[in-house]
Amino acid sequence: MSRLRFGTFLAPFHQPGQNPTLALQRDLELVEHLDRLGFDEAWIGEHHSAGSEIIASPEIFIAAAAERTRNIKLGTGVTSISYHNPLWVADRMVMLDHLTRGRTMLGCGPGSLPTDSSMIGLNPTDTRELLEVNLDIIMRLLRGEVVNAETRTHTLIDAQLQLAPYSDPCFDIAVAAVASPTGPRMAGQHGVGLLSIGATLTQDGFDALAHHWSVVEERAAHHGQPAPDRSKWRLVGLMHVAETREQAYREVEYGIEHWFRYFQKVAAFPQMAVAGGDVKEMIDFINDAGIGAIGTVEDAKAQVQKLVDQSGGFGAFLLLGHEWANPVATKRSYELIAQHVMPEFQGQAAGTLAAKDRASSTREKHAQTQLDAVDTMTKRYEQEKAGG
DSSP states (O other), X not given: OOOOEEEEEEOOOOOTTSOHHHHHHXXXXXXXXXXXXXXXXXXXXXXOSSSSOOOSOHHHHHHHHHHHOSSOEEEEEEEEGGGSOHHHHHHHHHHHHHHTTSOEEEEEESOSOHHHHGGGTOOHHHHHHHHHHHXXXXXXXXXXXXXXXXXXXXXXXXEOOSSOXXXXXXXXXXEEESSSSHHHHHHXXXXXXXXXXXXXXXHHHHHTHHHHHHHHHHHHHHTTOOOOOGGGEEEEEEXXXXXXXXXXXXXXXXXXXXXXXXXXXXXXXXXXXXXXSSHHHHHHXXXXXXXXXXXXXXXXXXXXXHHHHHHTOOSEEEEEOOOOSOHHHHHHHHXXXXXXXXXXXXXXXXXXXXXXXXXXXXXXXHHHHHHHHHHHHHHHHHHHHHTX
């Protein structure tokens, strides 16, 4: 496997009732922070109801974030393409690809909240069927084809893009997977990446990781696509890191209950069922179920390694943005991960550790040569002084 990339998957999750303007600014500041720390990717969600996930257009957010950042790649995580005319989805993403000079990515999904789709007269079955139809249209448009199509929601007549993507041949595209094989099946069919969201957020999903990739491989072979590239597989996971485990536990008491209650009582999204009656049980659930890590950098390293082992290898680990801790502690968590966890999986830790060991093993010998050099130069000076 190549260098493991790190990033965030930002739904986001903000507690209802607070100032939404400030919350959105906090999201932008977090992406700026990650860019400075050297994170590779940030994926931004699309949601329209339920009060916590308040970014309605990831494309608009990405345009704003792109002006504040230099290197981090910015993806829609995800665009609910079942809600939209596929022509305009492709057209907007091509425009973003130009505006970001190749830093944009398209994540595709059916939409996770039934309270979103119901407002436009669609149910979860409709959105999954439309996802397959619309993704096929988007892929054809991005290949430069002229498309005529009649879907349940839109009619396309000689539809085509007036701009080609800035990226050659196209920006990264990934399909979301939660629990069903729908996402892996489409990723394999179209030769695009896979965003495993729920796969790392529940024990059942965690156990299905290797199966998800086998579906991608089987569908790719069936449709004559090249062998799938595991570097295009991204896993979304849960973490909060502090200097000590006790400190991490204290810090997540700030907001972890809201996150749990959202999935337990608000979002009609049973694939994300989480257990826990009080805050202690919630923290224990994350760690004991093996779906995340609340603790130290060593706990975080162990969690990433477990995912590598369980999956057989993947390309990027995305930390789910959750606001379990206050903004300062949250930024510090990302900083600790960048400082201590990322080098472990990016080939940067081994070199400095090996250099330290080499220096330690020869220290005594080199220290003596330093002393000998001082003694030599001292004697030489004494000789020069004596000689006048």
